Amino acid sequence: MSTCTKRCLLLLEKCKNMKHLKQSHAQAITCGLGDNSFALSRLLAFCSDPLHGSPSYGWKIFQHIEKPTICICNTMIKAFLLSGELNKTIEIYTHMLRNGMLPDNYTLPYVLKACASMRTCNIGESVHGHCLKLGFLFDSFVGNGLIFMYSAFDDMGAARCVFDEVPWHCVVSWTLLISGYSKIGDVENARQVFDETPVKDIGIWGCMISGYVQNSCFKEGLHLFRLMQLTGVEPDEAIFVSILCACAHLGALYIGIWIHRYLEHVKYSMTVRLGTALMDMYAKCGYLDLAEKVFDEMPQRDTICWNAMISGWAIHGDGDCALRLFSEMEKAGIKPDDITFIAVFTACSYSGMAYEGLRVLSSMCNAYLIEPKSEHYGCVIDFLGRAGLLEEAKEIIERMPDSSCPSKEAVAWRALMSACCSHGNIRLAEVAADKLLQLERHSGAYVLLSNLYSSAGKHNSARKLRRKMKTRGLYKTPGCSSVEINGNVHEFIAGEETHPRMEDVHVLLESVTKHLDSFVCDLHLVST
Template sequence: MYVHNGVIHFLVSSGELELAGKVFDESCVRDLVSWNSLINGYIRSGRAKEAIGLYRKMQEEGVEPDAVTMIGIVSSCAQLEDLKLGRDFHKYIEDHGLNLTIPLSNALMDMYVKCGNLESAQRIFDDMEKKTIVSCTTMIVGYTRLGLLDAARKLFDEMPEKDVVPWNAIIGGCVQAKCSKEAFTLFHEMQDAGIDPDEVTMVSCLSACSQLGALDVGIWIHHYIEKHKLHLNVVLGTALIDMYAKCGNITKALQVFHEMPSRNSLTWTSIIGGLALHGNAHDALSYFSEMVKVGLRPDEVTFLGVLSACSHGGLVEEGRKYFTQMTSKFSLSPQLKHYSCMVDLLGRAGLLDEAEELVKSMAVEPDAVVWGALFFACRMHGNFEMGERAALKLLELDPHDSGIYVLLANMYGDANMWEEAGKVRKMMRERGVEKIPGCSSIEVNGTVYEFIVRDKSHPESEKIYGCLIQLTRQSGFAEFTYGLSELETHGV
């Protein structure tokens, strides 16, 4: 039996699951260790349903599970994000008095976190006499998933010892919550603490660069990866491509793409989206064709890049073709973002009636992005009647969005419909809607600075405004001033 179990364990560890299953099935004697080895092998391979099926078969044969078995089965529920099934197994553990070991408690917490039930995870965590790094990290992930960054940071700071994993959890959580500057601060603290970052850390930091457009920091991270010989796996390589593309260096993104030893569908999707973002429509479509040719299946995000490329390049026929192929060839249902791309594409081309018909025929309820695309197209081509319909739909969806009122008033102004423009401004005042100040950011020497309208918080704000005034004069801003005076003349 010992040798038999050793063979199964060796095959499972080597990734030979089918062969391990064959040895298991052909054996006339099987004990709990045999079952546990195969069940956990399925789980490590991401085959959670097969693991649960094997567990059911084990029960039918009268073999009682132990804590090791339940760790695997609870992990299966986490993979499937099946909260009901996870609760059932938790109840089984309690009803049968199984020893709630630290690894089993951690597995239960992880399951509840991944299934979105933080309260149950918190109860298990609070009841644990001894909390490990894994226990704390699991809760940090749970907090950050729900945007509870303060709670995550409090628990993180209370941990007596930390390796790279909890650092990655808190940094990744900040990036997920779009708090990229905080993520960089934590990254510097991590280095000060003498913790060496790994590939996961680098992926999170590169995502933060993408969010902020911080190219200098991204280049530094790339150099760090090369200097410390971190493994450029598919995930890290894809993050580099995404960073360079979103930070404005598509040439470098393409270089990283071609230097990668292996690529998956996410890598191709990233470069297609990057090319679309930079207006290289034909190149984006060429890479899409190559992706399909090498046998990789595009997903909804890939098609978002493809349709964006068509929109930026004004490729109406190609856009229609790929939009149709989503359903006919790849069995993918268009989502709101795909519809907004198509409406934008048709609208930019002046095909406003077709764009409106597409909105009316949508399988899902149009959102503000879809109606916004139609509205901007109407304003661009001077179709004020259709533009008014789109704007009223936008106001139905979000009556407190100041931008819609301003744009609708401006559209009326473009058409010399000053009375209607005045009504819109009046409606805005009556509803207590105020224009939200704009915010912009710029990276200088690796530091990202943020500014809002009339912001004087920067120590060199006087010089900045002086430069802005000079630029304004040079750019012939008089035309805009004239436009404002026209609005004032008509009482808008």
């Protein structure tokens, strides 16, 4: 090997940016390495780097290669996959097949990931056929790629078939399958797969716990977390975030406090994601002072973090603090997003700050150029409605851009109807109800209007509406509440007697009722 060649290859290894690479490429051509497979593979490998490379430059090089090797093709496929240019990934794969090149167990997983991201079932099924013909179904990388792809298509039947055909299951295979049942809401089958898993590492535990939490099975998530602790597996950040989310929804404050103390005891690094979850838990459990303390002590804050704290003040009706924090966010140079404005509008609604809300709406549209979505319109209608500005709210709904999604348009009409019921405006409530019944099949509009009729003394109208609701097969969703006692979450559903200590609950309620009756009687005697 000549000195020039050695120097050229050394330069290729030391490239730090595209300017260096282009100089090295020119040197390679000068040294006669323009067609050298090793030199070309090094050039393309750098071009595929997601931080410093350039897939477009790599594509230009690739197009001039007369006979690319499988390694070079794989490098380009990976480069376009990482850069999100998925059509190019499929194009190179097709080019390989047309030129008689056979893909290997590196090519196929890349292409399967591209199909999953593009959600192209027909191409994905064709690639599956190639996997079968070439005998790669027994390869764990290819098998996992197929499970991942079918999970992305929400075709868990096909994913399970592939899983059953693969002779050897690694931890990734089990994790992918559990994640794919969980993603489509099938937590029962996901749990069945979880129970079948012979070796449960932290990834599998985290995947199942996350699946429960994402599907609002918060009690089940907490129970599984306790089981994991009994096995001696140490939780990671993702599991802590999932459990804190469950605690926030259940109001399980003491479990959240235990996690916070544990994190401090082991000196766990407080990342933005973990700090935000902890702060959100305290805020939703009503401990805004602790939420603010976590917020103030966080070394870094992103938009999601600011949103969570603003939302915390909002849901507890402290509009002044929410707007103050929003102003601090702007001064800190953090750009608000559409979620930020939903939180601010919610604060304005709960605090009766209609005019401040309109000012923020103007800032959102004109200063930040954020187009209001149906959720924003719903919040705006809500704070106008709470302030009694019902006609103004109706005018805003009528000026809303046409929505192709009826459920999103219904958000605004539902907010107006709720406000009309609160203010006893039957005429506008009937208009809103009529619109709602055209847009969705839901019992909410019937119940609200029926209650309004009853409170206004129009009992015949209320009875007719209830009968109409029954004939259409619509029933009111029962209320549900939960309470945490000594670390255990107890859930109660209206009309159900399923709680194991329901008899004790009834005895206690009767005792409380008797005490209240006695108290009212004594109060009456004192007043007379």
